[in-house]
Amino acid sequence: MNGRDLIGALGPELLVLLRSAGRIELEGFSLELDELELRIPLGAFAPANGGLPSVAGPERPNELLPAEFVPERPTYPGRVREVALGATRREGGSRGRSLTIGGAEAPAFSLFDRPVVNMPVISMDVFDTRVPMPKALRAPFEEVRDDPAEWARLNVGRFGAKAVTVHLLSTDPLIRNASPREAAATVEAVLQAVDVPLIIGGCGDPRKDAAVFSEVAAMAAGERLLLNSVTLDMATAKTLETVAKAAAEHGHNLLAFTGLELNDAKELNRRIYEYLPPERIVMDLTTVALGYGLEYSFSIHERARYAALMGDTELQHPTISGSTNAWAAREAWMPMPPTYGGPELRGPLWEAETALSLLLAGVDIFMMSHPAAIGALRRMIDALCAWPLEEVPEGHANDWVTARLGGEA
Amino acid sequence: MAKRSITETSPIEVYRLLPRTNCAECGEPNCMAFATRLVNRELALEACPPLARAEYTEAAEALEALLAPPVRAVRIGEGECAVTVGGKYVVQRHEFTYHNPTACAIAVDDAAPPDALRQRVRTAADFSYNYIGRDLRVDAVAVRSTTGDRDRFRAAVETVMGECALPLLLCSPDPAVLRAGLEAAGSRRPLLHAADRTNWREMAALALEFGCPLAVSAPDDLAGLRSLVRTLRAWGVEDLVLDPGTFPGPGLARTLRNFARCRNAAIRADDDLLGYPLLGAPIAAFAGEELDPVRCAFDEAVTASALLSRYADILVLQGIEGWSLLPTLFWRFNLYTDPRKPVAVEAGLREFGSPDRNAPVLITANYALTYFTVESDIKAANLSCYLVVEDTGGLSVESAVAGRYFSAAGIAEAVAASGVAERVDHRVLVIPGLAARLSGEAAEATGWRVLVGPKDSSGLGPYLKERWPPGPA
Numbered sequence: 018m019n020g021r022d023l024i025g026a027l028g029p030e031l032l033v034l035l036r037s038a039g040r041i042e043l044e045g046f047s048l049e050l051d052e053l054e055l056r057i058p059l060g061a062f063a064p065a066n067g068g069l070p071s072v073a074g075p076e077r078p079n080e081l082l083p084a085e086f087v088p089e090r091p092t093y094p095g096r097v098r099e100v101a102l103g104a105t106r107r108e109g110g111s112r113g114r115s116l117t118i119g120g121a122e123a124p125a126f127s128l129f130d131r132p133v134v135n136m137p138v139i140s141m142d143v144f145d146t147r148v149p150m151p152k153a154l155r156a157p158f159e160e161v162r163d164d165p166a167e168w169a170r171l172n173v174g175r176f177g178a179k180a181v182t183v184h185l186l187s188t189d190p191l192i193r194n195a196s197p198r199e200a201a202a203t204v205e206a207v208l209q210a211v212d213v214p215l216i217i218g219g220c221g222d223p224r225k226d227a228a229v230f231s232e233v234a235a236m237a238a239g240e241r242l243l244l245n246s247v248t249l250d251m252a253t254a255k256t257l258e259t260v261a262k263a264a265a266e267h268g269h270n271l272l273a274f275t276g277l278e279l280n281d282a283k284e285l286n287r288r289i290y291e292y293l294p295p296e297r298i299v300m301d302l303t304t305v306a307l308g309y310g311l312e313y314s315f316s317i318h319e320r321a322r323y324a325a326l327m328g329d330t331e332l333q334h335p336t337i338s339g340s341t342n343a344w345a346a347r348e349a350w351m352p353m354p355p356t357y358g359g360p361e362l363r364g365p366l367w368e369a370e371t372a373l374s375l376l377l378a379g380v381d382i383f384m385m386s387h388p389a390a391i392g393a394l395r396r397m398i399d400a401l402c403a404w405p406l407e408e409v410p411e412g413h414a415n416d417w418v419t420a421r422l423g424g425e426a
Numbered sequence: 427m428a429k430r431s432i433t434e435t436s437p438i439e440v441y442r443l444l445p446r447t448n449c450a451e452c453g454e455p456n457c458m459a460f461a462t463r464l465v466n467r468e469l470a471l472e473a474c475p476p477l478a479r480a481e482y483t484e485a486a487e488a489l490e491a492l493l494a495p496p497v498r499a500v501r502i503g504e505g506e507c508a509v510t511v512g513g514k515y516v517v518q519r520h521e522f523t524y525h526n527p528t529a530c531a532i533a534v535d536d537a538a539p540p541d542a543l544r545q546r547v548r549t550a551a552d553f554s555y556n557y558i559g560r561d562l563r564v565d566a567v568a569v570r571s572t573t574g575d576r577d578r579f580r581a582a583v584e585t586v587m588g589e590c591a592l593p594l595l596l597c598s599p600d601p602a603v604l605r606a607g608l609e610a611a612g613s614r615r616p617l618l619h620a621a622d623r624t625n626w627r628e629m630a631a632l633a634l635e636f637g638c639p640l641a642v643s644a645p646d647d648l649a650g651l652r653s654l655v656r657t658l659r660a661w662g663v664e665d666l667v668l669d670p671g672t673f674p675g676p677g678l679a680r681t682l683r684n685f686a687r688c689r690n691a692a693i694r695a696d697d698d699l700l701g702y703p704l705l706g707a708p709i710a711a712f713a714g715e716e717l718d719p720v721r722c723a724f725d726e727a728v729t730a731s732a733l734l735s736r737y738a739d740i741l742v743l744q745g746i747e748g749w750s751l752l753p754t755l756f757w758r759f760n761l762y763t764d765p766r767k768p769v770a771v772e773a774g775l776r777e778f779g780s781p782d783r784n785a786p787v788l789i790t791a792n793y794a795l796t797y798f799t800v801e802s803d804i805k806a807a808n809l810s811c812y813l814v815v816e817d818t819g820g821l822s823v824e825s826a827v828a829g830r831y832f833s834a835a836g837i838a839e840a841v842a843a844s845g846v847a848e849r850v851d852h853r854v855l856v857i858p859g860l861a862a863r864l865s866g867e868a869a870e871a872t873g874w875r876v877l878v879g880p881k882d883s884s885g886l887g888p889y890l891k892e893r894w895p896p897g898p899a
Contacts, residue, residue, distance in 0.1 A: 077661045081623065084652035088687055089695060127736075128690065129683040149881075191862060221863065250830075276829025277821070303828060307753060308557070309795055310822055312760040315735070316520040323518070345824065347799070347882070348752060358749035366724060370731045370753045377682075377735045393728055400676045406683065407676040409646045417672075418597050418619065421537065421572050422712040422722075422744060 090130045093326035097121040097333050097381075098296050099135065100270055102180065102243055103214025109239035109268065113212035116180060118299070118381040119335030124322060125379040132404040138382045139391055139398075140180035140216050141172035142341055145203050146187035146195075151350035153360035154341075157388050165203050166210035173211045176391065182216040182245065182384045183207050188229050189220035197232035204233050208240065216243040216272070216384065223248060227256030234263040245337075246274035246301055249285050261292035272337060274301040277317050279324070283331040295334065299382070304338040306346035307371045314338075318378035335381035340394075343371035344386070365389035373397055435492060437461040443485045443492070445476045464493060466766075467515070467525065496693045497701050497739075499526060500639050500665045502566065502617045503593025509565045511667070511739040512703030517693050520765050527762040529740045530754065531566035531595050533709050536582035537573050543585050550746050551590035555755065558794040562755040568595035568619070568742045569607065576606035583610040595619055595641075595742065601628035612636045617740075619643070619705070620669055626654055630661045638665075641705055645671030646680055648687060652699040659699075667740065668700065672707040674714055674729055681706075682736050689737040703739035706730075712744045723750040730754040734761055770820030771797045775844035779810030783851045786811040786894050788879065788886070789837060790858055791818040791826050800883040807887030812849060816840035823860045834867035841872050854896050858883075875899050 099120040104110025120134035144150075145165045161168040165183060172178040183204055187195040204217060217233055219226035230244045244264055251257040264271050271289055275281040282300055289298055302321060305314050318336060325332040343349055349367035350360045357363060368390035372383050376397065385391050400407070441461035448456040452473045454463060463469040471477060471493065477486045499513030509529045516522040532550035534543055547567060555562045567586050571579045583596065587610065594616035596607040604618055615636075620643035621629035633640040640663055644650035651668055658666060670684035685704055691697035711726035712719075723745035730741055734757050745751060770792045778801075790800045792815050804811065816836055818826035826832035841847070841855065853874045857865060859881030869876040877896060880889045 078657055079627075080657075081626070081653050082656045082660060084649055084656050084699065086648035086652055086687075086691075088648075089690065126679070126682060127686045129679055129686075274828075276825055276831075278829055281829070303825060305822065305825055308756045308760070310793065310825060311757070312519075312763060312765070313821075313825070315761075316518075316765050319518050320520050347884070348756070351884075353748070356748035357752065358747065362720070362724075363749045363752070366727055366749065366753055369728060370757065373728060373731055374735055374757065377732060393724070396675075397678070397728065397732070400678045401682070403676065403679060406679045409671065409673045409677050409680055416713040417533075417707050417710045417742070417744075418570055418599060419572055419574070420713045421535075422709070 088128070088130065090128070091123070093123060093328075095326045095328040095330070095333055097322070097325050097335060098298075100296060100299055100335050102138075102216075102241060102270065102382075104239055104241040104268070108241070110241060111208065111212065112214055112240065115241065116214050121322065121326070121379060121381075123326065124319075126377055126401045129401075129406060133402045135381070136402045137376060137380065137398050138179050139394060140182045140214075140382060140384050141176060141178035141391065142182050142184060142384055142386045143168040143172065143207065144184045144186055145200070146193060148186055148192070151344055151360060151364060153350060153364040154344050154386055156361070166206040169207045169211045173213055176388045178213060178391075180214045180216060180382070181207065181211055182218055184218035185229060185233075186218075186220055188222075188225055190222055190225055192220070194225075197229045200229045201232045201236040204242075205236055208237060214241065214243075216245050218245045223251040223254040223256050227251060227254075227259045230260045231263040234260075234267040234269050237269075238267040240269070242269045243299060243337075244269055244271050246272040247285070247289065248274050249281055249288075252285070252288050257288060258292065261289055264297070265293050270297045270299060272299045272301050273334075275303065277303045277305075277313050279317065279321055279332065282321070283329075286331050286334065295330075298334050300332075300334045300336045301339065302336060304340055304342045304371065304375060306343045306349070307367055307374070308346045308348055311371055311374055315374050315378050318375055318380060322379035336379065337382045337384065338372060338375045338380045339384045340368055340372035340375070340390075341384060341386040343368040343390075365393070369393040376401075435465055437465045440464050440489065440492065443489045444474065445482060445485075447476065449476060451475050464489075467523070495525070496696065497689070497703065498665075500617075500667055500703050502529070502595070502615065502639055502740075504613070504615045505591075507591045507593055508615070509593050514689070514693070514737070514739070517689055517737070519761060523764040523766060524762050526739070528734055528738055528758050529565040529593075530758065531568040531740060531742050532564050532746055533568045533570055533597075533742055533744050534582070534586060535570040535572045536575070536578040538582075540581075540585055543582060544589050546746065547586050547589040551592055553746065553748070553751060555748070555752060557756065557759065558798045560759070562752075562759060564592070564743075564751070564755075566593045566595060566740075568597055571598035571600070571603045571607075574598070574600060574603060576603050579603050580606040580610050583607045587611060587614070593617075595740075597742075599625060601625055601632055604629070604632055608632060608636050608638070612638075615639070617641055617667060621654060621658065623650060623654065626657065630658050630663050633658075633663050633665075634661070639667060640665065641667040641669050642702075643669040643671070645669075646673070646684060648684060648700070651688075652697075655699045655702070666702045667705050668702045669705040669707070672710045672729070672733070674708075674711040674725060678729065678732065682732060685733065685736045685738065704737055705740045705742070706733035706738035707742045708733060709742045709744040723747060726750060727753055731757055734758055767820075770794055770817075771815065773815050773817035773840065773843075775846055776801070776813040776815060778804045778813065779808065781810045781812055781849070783849070784895060785850060786856055786890055787814065787841075787846050787850060787852075787854065788812070788856045789814040789816060789840065790883075791816055791821060791823045791832055793818065793820050793822040793826075796822045800886075803883040803886050807890075809886065809890060811890075812844075812846050814840050814844045814846060814855075823858045827861050827863065832861055832864070834864050834871040837864065837868045838871035841874065852895075856890075859885075 103112040103115040185200045187193040349364040365387040444457045454460040497514035597619040620641040622643045688700045692701035708726045708729040712722045727750040818831040855874045856879040862878045
């Protein structure tokens with residue numbers, strides 16, 4: 018029993034004792050002072066004759082009382098690993114430049130007490146086949162929807178994408194069941210069309226994805242692709258080993274996908290460690306749309322990052338968010354009354370806010386679609402990563418209180 | 427000595443201070459159960475009537491101190507419409523849970539013609555969006571003085587009060603202007619915004635005279651903020667709200683840093699002077715160089731989202747159009763759900779319309795949003811059917827499939843437990859399109875024929891029209 022429990026156990030009795038005896042001695046008992054916290058209501062010991070000075074009315078100072086603020090700068094025993102995406106010629110691939118993600122040493126964008134190690138990255142989506150997609154989402158890409166290489170070129174050329182995700186949905190047995198060879202040809206075309214790092218998305222079928230990823234890994238040897246993704250389902254289907262070995266052999270990274278469950282994430286990482294160095298694993302802990310469970314994603318990412326910083330090596334991996342999932346929310350795309358504007362406004366805002374919440378929870382790389390959402394997140398990342406922090410322009414603070422504003426009703 | 431955090435307070439400790447009579451007046455079977463719920467903040471001390479008796483005064487005070495949140499709770503407004511802000515126990519949501527959802531205040535100003543003002547207040551006060559069975563609404567109105575004219579301000583406050591009963595924020599750096607506003611709204615306990623290093627004496631006097639909470643403004647100056655709080659407390663002003671400044675665009679880093687510093691200091695470093703609710707002003711997005719109102723509203727919504735995630739207890743907003751307000755109200759609602767409990771509905775069988783023995787049988791997840799969405803689509807399409815609600819741990823179909831909470835075995839179990847087999851003659855189950863991958867295994871596990879339904883339940887009407895009754899397999 019520690020001191021606190023003891024005092025707690027004695028509780029009211031102790032008060033009675035103290036009041037009657039003035040002091041007590043506890044025999045055979047020693048107490049560390051910092052364990053002890055007595056919360057005794059003021060007045061409990063005040064003798065009836067008023068031994069304490071009477072409390073006067075508050076003394077009203079005429080000048081501001083001085084105060085300081087000394088910011089804390091907490092340090093953490095753990096650090097998130099860095100993962101390199103894409104490989105230049107010198108690094109054994111053909112990319113114009115490679116990217117590094119991860120490396121966090123403190124919770125993201127919280128106390129801003131040190132520069133960001135690696136800026137978060139946005140990768141733009143390309144789909145290799147026509148899948149049902151809200152009109153507002155596909156509108157910017159209407160002309161390239163049948164040509165993944167052109168789509169990738171548009172993403173990089175017009176929208177400034179720093180990375181591209183090729184979703185090989187055509188390989189889905191329930192869609193077109195395209196062969197691994199066809200899928201590899203698509204990836205090859207995209208590799209030739211753009212020189213940014215690539216993320217390669219499968220269809221979610223543990224067997225088919227294994228075959229596709231193996232083929233793509235061999236074709237693009239040395240490119241340091243991020244294969245999206247491997248799952249515990251693959252472990253069950255005994256295809257995880259195939260993919261992990263292909264990634265190891267041909268120099269790629271793996272994205273470990275789990276559904277909002279950190280124990281699963283840790284287990285999957287442990288399985289992958291058997292084949293691949295931890296510096297080549299990124300985690301997808303699942304992104305759910307705003308309004309459809311984003312708070313679960315948010316809290317799981319905050320928990321994962323905190324655990325990583327506190328030293329849980331199995332969670333010390335950069336994380337990714339499929340923020341395009343925001344469009345699964347009906348509020349992003351469905352027709353609504355006029356006050357709700359059109360999906361071309363609501364949709365990008367929905368996607369931007371879904372991504373932003375996870376940016377603040379520590380996510381390192383985002384898979385996104387709508388250029389307006391990407392623009393908003395990019396501005397946010399630039400603002401939050403500036404070091405030293407931007408100064409507040411003199412006289413601009415709290416203008417909102419008295420200013421005539423744009424957009425007044 | 428640092429105050430211990432909420433997560434370190436044990437039910438035993440609380441129990442020792444309770445009457446320990448197991449009278450059950452609180453509705454709990456015994457004092458220990460009540461103590462546990464107190465520690466979980468599911469019940470408040472007021473739920474224990476005996477504690478109010480004189481013999482327990484000391485224990486009650488000790489309990490209050492033990493259970494007090496490091497960020498004080500401050501009430502704005504009077505009566506049914508009052509809103510309480512702050513009262514936070516933790517920095518991160520997952521450490522415990524957040525209490526007192528961020529109050530969203532819509533700004534109006536005294537330069538607007540009365541009709542326009544009335545219209546704007548009505549629009550804001552009437553805004554409502556039904557989300558998982560609840561109405562999302564704004565919580566307060568912030569009246570700004572842009573004219574600096576006392577009479578205009580008093581008139582504007584009167585107009586607002588005539589239109590709605592929402593709690594008020596009265597905003598002006600000029601104490602004389604605020605006094606004019608208080609002449610109209612003094613009995614409604616508005617939040618006064620704000621005391622700063624030049625006007626604090628007059629603002630403190632106003633707060634004391636009218637018994638109102640007072641916001642303290644020190645833009646990007648936490649030492650100044652602490653100094654003001656310390657001084658105002660010495661004056662006897664206890665109900666304070668902190669405004670460390672909201673700087674949009676490139677200033678957002680500094681904004682978020684100040685919010686995080688305040689909250690971390692209050693909760694993790696026991697800094698009593700910063701242990702007050704935080705006021706954020708996404709409205710500042712309208713006060714910059716950007717003039718396009720749509721772009722301003724977009725930036726405001728993004729700023730609001732960031733401030734909600736970073737501990738804001740009150741937000742002042744300018745945009746009142748649904749498209750910019752909706753994500754803010756959603757995220758506010760979501761962040762304040764209890765992470766210890768998924769937002770779930772009860773699993774089991776639901777009946778819609780007047781289903782006969784050939785009626786379709788559907789299945790879905792028990793995440794509240796999923797359920798209410800499916801329910802409203804079934805009703806909108808006027809379908810007669812059975813809906814099996816599977817316990818997916820409160821996850822949506824998509825997440826539950828990914829996380830394997832919605833599985834073939836789970837489907838089989840839910841169908842069997844629902845007893846739907848006794849209500850229909852057929853053995854055909856429609857599963858959600860998002861669970862298409864499970865169709866084969868689900869057929870095997872249930873022994874039913876499995877049809878893959880639409881990905882979005884809004885497609886159920888047309889889907890069943892076309893596919894039901896199903897032809898021979």
